[in-house]
Amino acid sequence: MMEAVLQTMAGPLTVADWISWFCIGSGVFFAFTGAVAILRLPGVFSRMHGAGMIDTMGLGLILTGLMVQAEEPIVIVKLALILAFVFFTSPTTTFALARAAIHGGVDPAADPTPKADPAPAQPEETDPSRT
Amino acid sequence: MMHAISLGVFLSVLWLLLSGMFEPLPLGLGAISVLLTLWLAHRMDVIDREGHPIHMGPRALLYWPWLLWKIITSNVSVAFAIWRPRLKIQPQVFTTQASQPSEVGRTAYANSITLTPGTVTIAMAPDGTFTVHALTDAARRSVENRIMDRRCAAMEGGKSPTPPEAVRAEPTLDAPETTDTPPVPSGKEHP
Numbered sequence: 001m002m003e004a005v006l007q008t009m010a011g012p013l014t015v016a017d018w019i020s021w022f023c024i025g026s027g028v029f030f031a032f033t034g035a036v037a038i039l040r041l042p043g044v045f046s047r048m049h050g051a052g053m054i055d056t057m058g059l060g061l062i063l064t065g066l067m068v069q070a071e072e073p074i075v076i077v078k079l080a081l082i083l084a085f086v087f088f089t090s091p092t093t094t095f096a097l098a099r100a101a102i103h104g105g106v107d108p109a110a111d112p113t114p115k116a117d118p119a120p121a122q123p124e125e126t127d128p129s130r131t
Numbered sequence: 132m133m134h135a136i137s138l139g140v141f142l143s144v145l146w147l148l149l150s151g152m153f154e155p156l157p158l159g160l161g162a163i164s165v166l167l168t169l170w171l172a173h174r175m176d177v178i179d180r181e182g183h184p185i186h187m188g189p190r191a192l193l194y195w196p197w198l199l200w201k202i203i204t205s206n207v208s209v210a211f212a213i214w215r216p217r218l219k220i221q222p223q224v225f226t227t228q229a230s231q232p233s234e235v236g237r238t239a240y241a242n243s244i245t246l247t248p249g250t251v252t253i254a255m256a257p258d259g260t261f262t263v264h265a266l267t268d269a270a271r272r273s274v275e276n277r278i279m280d281r282r283c284a285a286m287e288g289g290k291s292p293t294p295p296e297a298v299r300a301e302p303t304l305d306a307p308e309t310t311d312t313p314p315v316p317s318g319k320e321h322p
Contacts, residue, residue: 014189030206037213045251045264046222051207053248057206058191077148091245091252098253108224108264 020065027061034058043103045108048094055090059083134178139169184235187286194286198279201247205273209248212267221268227275230261231284240283250274 013021030053037050059073063083102108146161147153172178212220231237237259241252244263254262265271267303273279 030210033210033213037209040213040218041220041222041266043222045224045253046220048251048264049248049266050213050250052245052251053206053209056202056246056248060202063251072149074148081145081149082268087246088242094245094251095241095253098251108262 016068020068023061023065023068025065025066027058027063030054030061031058045098046107048097052090055086059086069131134174135169138172138178139165142168152264186288187235187239190288194282196281197282198243198246201243201273201279205247205249205270208269209266212249220266221271222264222266223268223271224253224264225271225275227261227263227277227280229255229261229283230277230280231259231287233287236283236287239286243283244274244281247273249278281286 034050034052034054037053038047041047041050060083063079067079070076070079098108142165143161146165150157150161152158154250167176171316212218229237229240237255241255241261244250244252244261247270249266250273251264253264254260256262263274265274
């Protein structure tokens, strides 16, 4: 039973490989979902939730998948450090982004809801002259 | 002084882990770097309870796994909300009261709210009132049930809500506001 599970078209996969496949695959899924959220959700503040998803589950699962493949313990430590630094800095940058949006005149309470007319959300994403 | 030693040990271990070399030259360069960093941190006056909160250490080990679990569950629920063919979200802004006595504790709480997808801290008032943006009603409830608030306060060492005497027992240079005095804006986190 166990042997059959571990046998794939590309040859036998070790348990570590399966864990890596699972973690990196789900990590990619969450990163992709975060990207979809940034495109799909209305308004600046709603989109931040999608970005937070990429930073936490997306990055976390991908790095966990990579840790399983590490041949030296030092690699695991370094990957864990990357994860820790991002977990500390990502909320800080999100906070700075929110402050900047409020400072720039975006009213969080009036952030467009899906039922509202999407027109107000247009200028912030299609304004190439400002960048 | 204890904080400086602790920071020095932490930096040395970090250097050894990241370099992985134990020859005299890398070790010497590492020692110089650690001392330089310590001196700079001392000059910036950030080696204190706030800049290097070792007092949270053991309790943080209890808090982080719980936070990790919250991050996973809220990620899954937000992912469900996003992949629905018709978006079912209720973006909203609300305020909540943070009960952590010190600024480190509040920062940890605000960061925890932001790390949990579905809720983002967008403003912090000096009196501990957070303005939070929530993507869904469920995300809002996960903050308003105050479980995370209590756990963050507990990580700081106090019972929840932190009794004032627990704060007075450990006086620091920039004393955190106690609950019975009107909070004073320190100007440190709101430039």
